[in-house]
Amino acid sequence: xxxxxxxxxxxxxxxxxxxxxxxxxxxxxxxxxxxxxxxxxxxxxxxxxxxxxxxxxxxxxxxxxxxxxxxxxxxxxxxxxxxxxxxxxxxxxxxxxxxxxxxxxxxxxxxxxxxxxxxxxxxxxxxxxxxxxxxxxxxxxxxxxxxxxxxxxxxxxxxxxxxxxxxxxxxxxxxxxxxxxxxxxxxxxxxxxxxxxxxxxxxxxxxxxxxxxxxxxxxxxxxxxxxxxxxxxxxxxxxxxxxxxxxxxxxxxxxxxxxxxxxxxxxxxxxxxxxxxxxxxxxxxxxxxxxxxxxxxxxxxxxxxxxxxxxxxxxx
Amino acid sequence: xxxxxxxxxxxxxxxxxxxxxxxxxxxxxxxxxxxxxxxxxxxxxxxxxxxxxxxxxxxxxxxxxxxxxxxxxxxxxxxxxxxxxxxxxxxxxxxxxxxxxxxxxxxxxxxxxxxxxxxxxxxxxxxxxxxxxxxxxxxxxxxxxxxxxxxxxxxxxxxxxxxxxxxxxxxxxxxxxxxxxxxxxxxxxxxxxxxxxxxxxxxxxxxxxxxxxxxxxx
Numbered sequence: 001x002x003x004x005x006x007x008x009x010x011x012x013x014x015x016x017x018x019x020x021x022x023x024x025x026x027x028x029x030x031x032x033x034x035x036x037x038x039x040x041x042x043x044x045x046x047x048x049x050x051x052x053x054x055x056x057x058x059x060x061x062x063x064x065x066x067x068x069x070x071x072x073x074x075x076x077x078x079x080x081x082x083x084x085x086x087x088x089x090x091x092x093x094x095x096x097x098x099x100x101x102x103x104x105x106x107x108x109x110x111x112x113x114x115x116x117x118x119x120x121x122x123x124x125x126x127x128x129x130x131x132x133x134x135x136x137x138x139x140x141x142x143x144x145x146x147x148x149x150x151x152x153x154x155x156x157x158x159x160x161x162x163x164x165x166x167x168x169x170x171x172x173x174x175x176x177x178x179x180x181x182x183x184x185x186x187x188x189x190x191x192x193x194x195x196x197x198x199x200x201x202x203x204x205x206x207x208x209x210x211x212x213x214x215x216x217x218x219x220x221x222x223x224x225x226x227x228x229x230x231x232x233x234x235x236x237x238x239x240x241x242x243x244x245x246x247x248x249x250x251x252x253x254x255x256x257x258x259x260x261x262x263x264x265x266x267x268x269x270x271x272x273x274x275x276x277x278x279x280x281x282x283x284x285x286x287x288x289x290x291x292x293x294x295x296x297x298x299x300x301x302x303x304x305x306x307x308x309x310x311x312x313x314x315x316x
Numbered sequence: 317x318x319x320x321x322x323x324x325x326x327x328x329x330x331x332x333x334x335x336x337x338x339x340x341x342x343x344x345x346x347x348x349x350x351x352x353x354x355x356x357x358x359x360x361x362x363x364x365x366x367x368x369x370x371x372x373x374x375x376x377x378x379x380x381x382x383x384x385x386x387x388x389x390x391x392x393x394x395x396x397x398x399x400x401x402x403x404x405x406x407x408x409x410x411x412x413x414x415x416x417x418x419x420x421x422x423x424x425x426x427x428x429x430x431x432x433x434x435x436x437x438x439x440x441x442x443x444x445x446x447x448x449x450x451x452x453x454x455x456x457x458x459x460x461x462x463x464x465x466x467x468x469x470x471x472x473x474x475x476x477x478x479x480x481x482x483x484x485x486x487x488x489x490x491x492x493x494x495x496x497x498x499x500x501x502x503x504x505x506x507x508x509x510x511x512x513x514x515x516x517x518x519x520x521x522x523x524x525x526x527x528x529x530x531x532x533x534x
């Protein structure tokens with residue numbers, strides 16, 4: 001019975017992530033609108049968008065191959081698989097034995113890779129540009145994700161995300177150590193780059209010549225677009241949960257009692273809202289970088305991650 | 317208590333180092349001056365933390381000096397200088413930004429290797445910050461040799477001075493007051509002299525690109 005319960009919690013966590021993801025993105029948009037003196041769409045707008053897209057018919061270019069139809073499912077499935085591995089409500093997770101942080105990084109990269117293929121497939125000029133840019137950004141940001149989490153893994157002695165969280169909770173002083181803070185900075189910059197947020201890509205429009213994410217999905221419509229958008233929103237939520245739970249793990253349940261799980265849910269919501277506010281303020285403050293400056297920003301986050309590893313490895 | 321103090325000191329030192337790395341990242345002079353001001357404030361806070369922990373009155377004075385002169389007066393002087401030269405023209409550095417950031421990271425790793433033997437000997441709770449201070453010294457030297465604009469080089473020199481002061485504070489809880497003030501005044505004089513030299517460069521070449529100085533030998 002307890003085994004079943006553990007898996008039920010994992011399933012509940014993933015479902016919760018899927019349900020919350022559109023709301024989180026809607027909340028970020030609403031905060032941004034308020035900060036920019038606009039009234040803004042309500043936070044539940046993305047749910048309505050999803051409903052609309054799922055009801056619409058799919059239009060596929062005649063030159064597109066089977067790949068084009070398969071990609072939305074691959075992207076969505078790989079992101080959902082990551083949701084099983086990221087500690088959100090309770091540790092240790094039952095799927096900890098299946099995959100650690102390396103699996104998380106490569107599952108995310110798998111989605112990115114297939115999305116880039118889908119951008120190239122219909123042969124439109126925009127899609128190709130988007131794919132080439134996305135791969136440039138991904139090649140520079142994926143190592144940083146791994147390095148930043150490795151810095152935490154070094155002090156926890158395990159690459160298992162659940163273990164890292166449990167270790168940080170057992171030893172709270174490590175959470176203010178410089179290695180952790182540097183890694184947090186690195187992961188935050190990468191979160192912006194991976195999710196196509198403002199200094200790297202503009203999530204609000206597809207009318208810019210320098211767009212990245214929007215350029216790749218320009219050819220999609222209907223339920224395919226809905227799946228891809230949902231996966232992208234889920235990715236934002238997953239990165240936020242990583243930022244929130246790896247670096248400020250308090251609130252994550254270590255025992256599967258209803259009270260602890262409720263408390264874990266509440267703290268998770270609080271962390272997500274806090275990060276949404278931070279992101280909205282940040283995106284309102286900065287201007288989009290020129291594309292050729294993006295590698296410099298990613299170099300900054302890479303150096304931060306290297307320093308985080310150096311500090312936590314050499315100064316033990 | 318000791319542990320928390322050590323962590324906070326290392327945290328302060330990493331902030332000081334990060335401001336140093338900002339010099340490599342940003343291009344505008346205004347950003348450089350802001351980074352230097354923030355660095356000096358972080359340095360003053362770290363020295364103040366050590367002063368509070370050891371109860372040394374001299375260190376409090378040093379911290380106040382850093383905050384007042386380096387955190388407030390020098391940035392104002394630098395800003396005035398920048399304004400005098402009109403809009404800061406962007407000069408391409410000798411090494412591009414992404415590469416210099418990676419080199420900066422490697423220099424910090426080098427600093428860890430250099431400081432390693434001292435870390436074994438030292439028993440102070442602040443010792444873990446010493447490699448970061450050494451790293452800042454290396455990074456500042458790299459700023460001085462890889463950037464062309466005279467103003468950036470001056471800021472690099474001032475950051476170097478910050479690194480030395482931080483290393484002294486972390487490694488020995490502050491050198492004797494008279495030496496500290498001596499070094500400090502030395503740097504201040506250096507800064508003033510450099511300011512005059514930069515004015516001269518600007519007047520002669522109508523630019524503060526130090527590459528122009530090569531023309532003097534022709």
